Amino acid sequence: MIEVENVHKSFGALEVLKGVTVTVEKGEVLSVIGGSGSGKSTLLTCINGLETIQKGRILVDGTEVHAKTTDLNKLRRHLGIVFQQFNAFPHLTVMENVTLAPRKVLGMGKTEARDIAVQQLENVGLGDKLDVYPGRLSGGQQQRMAIARALAMSPDYMLLDEVTSALDPQLVGEVLDTLKMLADKGMTMIVVTHEMKFARQVSDRVAYFHKGILAEIGPPEQIFDAPQNAETKTFLSSVG
Amino acid sequence: MFDYTFQWRQALRYVPDLMDGALVTLQIAVLSMLIGGAIGIVLAVGRTAQSPWARWPATAWVELARNTPALFQIYMAHFGLGSFGIYISPYAALLGGIAFNNAGYLAETFRGALRAIPETQTRAARSLGMPPIQAFRLIVVPQMFRIAFLPTTNQMVWAILMTSLGVTVGLSTDLTGVTQDINARTFRTFELFALAAVFYYVIAKVVMLGARLLAWRLFRY
Numbered sequence: 001m002i003e004v005e006n007v008h009k010s011f012g013a014l015e016v017l018k019g020v021t022v023t024v025e026k027g028e029v030l031s032v033i034g035g036s037g038s039g040k041s042t043l044l045t046c047i048n049g050l051e052t053i054q055k056g057r058i059l060v061d062g063t064e065v066h067a068k069t070t071d072l073n074k075l076r077r078h079l080g081i082v083f084q085q086f087n088a089f090p091h092l093t094v095m096e097n098v099t100l101a102p103r104k105v106l107g108m109g110k111t112e113a114r115d116i117a118v119q120q121l122e123n124v125g126l127g128d129k130l131d132v133y134p135g136r137l138s139g140g141q142q143q144r145m146a147i148a149r150a151l152a153m154s155p156d157y158m159l160l161d162e163v164t165s166a167l168d169p170q171l172v173g174e175v176l177d178t179l180k181m182l183a184d185k186g187m188t189m190i191v192v193t194h195e196m197k198f199a200r201q202v203s204d205r206v207a208y209f210h211k212g213i214l215a216e217i218g219p220p221e222q223i224f225d226a227p228q229n230a231e232t233k234t235f236l237s238s239v240g
Numbered sequence: 241m242f243d244y245t246f247q248w249r250q251a252l253r254y255v256p257d258l259m260d261g262a263l264v265t266l267q268i269a270v271l272s273m274l275i276g277g278a279i280g281i282v283l284a285v286g287r288t289a290q291s292p293w294a295r296w297p298a299t300a301w302v303e304l305a306r307n308t309p310a311l312f313q314i315y316m317a318h319f320g321l322g323s324f325g326i327y328i329s330p331y332a333a334l335l336g337g338i339a340f341n342n343a344g345y346l347a348e349t350f351r352g353a354l355r356a357i358p359e360t361q362t363r364a365a366r367s368l369g370m371p372p373i374q375a376f377r378l379i380v381v382p383q384m385f386r387i388a389f390l391p392t393t394n395q396m397v398w399a400i401l402m403t404s405l406g407v408t409v410g411l412s413t414d415l416t417g418v419t420q421d422i423n424a425r426t427f428r429t430f431e432l433f434a435l436a437a438v439f440y441y442v443i444a445k446v447v448m449l450g451a452r453l454l455a456w457r458l459f460r461y
Contacts, residue, residue: 050363076369087364091382091461101368104378133461153368 001025001061002047002157002190008055009042016042018212019056024190026156029183031199031220032192034209035235040192041084043209044159047190048079061156077105080150084162086142088134094121095130098149106153113152120148124178140171144178151182158182158189165194196239200224208232244430251431254422261418262439268335268406268414269399275335276342276399277392283347284354298347305344310402313337318409330411338402345395346388353387354380386459393451397444404440415439 002024009017016039024030032040045051047058049065049072058065063075089097098117102108108116121127124144134142143163150158160179164172176198183189183202193199199206199220206223208216208231216229227233286298305313314337317328328336357380365375404416411417419436423429 048367050367073366073369073371076367079367081367083360083364085360087360089361089364089379091386091459100378101370104374105369135461149368 001059002188003059004043004047004056005058006056007043007046007053007058009039009046009051009053016212017046017053020209020212020214021056022207022214022217024157024188026188027186028204029187029189029191029202031203031206032190032209033194033196033199033206033223033235034215037211038209039212040209041161044081044161044190044192047159048076048081073105077153078156079159080153080155080157081159082143082146082150082161082163084165086134086139086146086166088137088142088145090134093131093133094126094137094145097134097145098152101149102152116152117148120151121145123151123181124148125174138171139167140174143167143171143175147175147178147182156188158187160189160191160193162192162194194239196224196236208235210235246431247428248431250426251428251435254418254432255435257418257422258415258436258439261413261415261436262443264413264417265400265403265415266443268331268338268403269396272335272338272342272399273392273396275339276395277346279339279343280346280350283343284350287347287351288354301340302344302347305341306348310337310341311405311408313340314405314409330406330409331413333409334403334406334411334414337405338399341402342395342399345398346392349388349391349395350384353384356387357383386455389451389455389459393448396447396451400443400447401440 004020004022007017007020008015016037018039020039020043022030032043034040042051046053047060047065049070053066060075060079063070065072065075089100092100095114095117098120099110099113102113102116103110118127118130121130124147126141126144126148129137129141129145134145137145147163163179164175167175172195176195179189179191179198180202191199191203203220205217206220207214208223208227208229210231216223216227216232222228223232224236227236283298283301286294287302289295289298314334317336317340318330318333321328361379361383362375365379366372370378403414406414407416407420412421415436419432423432426432
């Protein structure tokens with residue numbers, strides 16, 4: 001379970017999160033929608049401790065992320081994150097990208113790491129690209145590799161930060177299909193996205209962020225068909 | 241117009257001596273690159289450090305090394321320190337001077353390479369549970385190495401050519417020193433220095449070619 005309690009986050013004078021509270025249960029898929037600058041991506045980087053927070057607290061399975069005593073490196077093994085910009089390691093092959101962390105962080109043997117990587121890469125449809133360098137892959141393939149790389153650590157949670165936003169339109173579908181497959185397998189996910197159709201299909205709940213505040217949260221039917229909040233209505237009509 | 245008879249044959253007799261000199265030249269260049277490279281990494285990190293106590297000396301070194309003549313740097317090591325009664329042999333002064341120079345230039349090369357690697361690479365590595373040093377070693381350093389590789393090769397060639405300055409502090413065992421020595425005995429100045437120039441040229445070319453091959457082997461991405 002991920003518990004976000006009254007979290008405030010500022011970059012200098014700019015307050016990006018203004019007291020956000022939300023809980024994500026095990027097995028749940030939460031989609032986070034909202035305009036750019038609404039703080040939704042920042043929320044993800046706060047959850048895995050890449051960013052500090054000024055107030056409030058975040059608990060992952062009871063461990064307080066920003067407590068001084070928390071071993072973030074250990075905690076992050078349970079939190080897979082995939083970024084908008086793929087962040088493939090260009091100097092490593094697809095296989096090496098995926099096996100690196102299991103081997104160096106988890107101390108897994110070569111064969112075991114390789115088996116897991118092959119399985120994860122086959123699941124995302126990259127079984128024939130094992131020894132290719134990321135530079136030779138399309139954006140969609142790089143992003144699927146990044147998903148496999150995060151999954152190879154067997155995380156309990158997946159945080160997905162606008163993973164299709166940097167992709168050409170015709171490549172979005174293949175990545176969304178991968179995410180649907182994950183949702184079907186019961187992976188707990190927080191998905192920051194601009195893909196409304198996708199959010200409606202896979203989410204248990206949808207959260208609408210507006211200017212650093214969680215303006216509205218509820219099942220997709222409520223958010224998309226009968227939004228209660230005026231801002232939510234305006235936003236949804238603007239994105240069609 | 242010219243009253244000079246070329247005597248190549250006489251000069252060619254000294255090829256084995258020039259070979260010995262070339263080996264010393266190469267040795268000084270390689271050592272100066274190893275020392276300069278190691279210091280260069282420290283300076284590059286120092287220049288980006290928060291603490292002024294790390295930043296200031298590193299910046300001073302880089303500024304001095306890059307904006308004063310290499311000849312002065314070598315001269316200072318031998319004669320400059322000699323004024324205070326500190327004796328540095330011509331070989332050590334040349335090696336130290338070039339290493340000092342290399343460190344300054346390589347520091348900037350490494351710093352540039354470090355800055356060229358997006359911060360998101362480190363964030364991605366940290367997100368996978370890697371501690372900072374592991375992320376730096378496994379993700380940043382290999383990419384930095386590639387970006388810095390060709391400029392570092394250029395510096396190596398420059399280091400080889402700089403060794404010729406050793407003659408000014410009385411070094412007589414490197415390629416230029418040997419050439420100058422024979423010249424003093426035979427006065428076949430044009431032939432000898434032309435021959436030595438060919439040596440420098442070939443060494444520089446071989447180093448460049450070797451670096452290209454190595455880069456092709458190392459950087460497959």
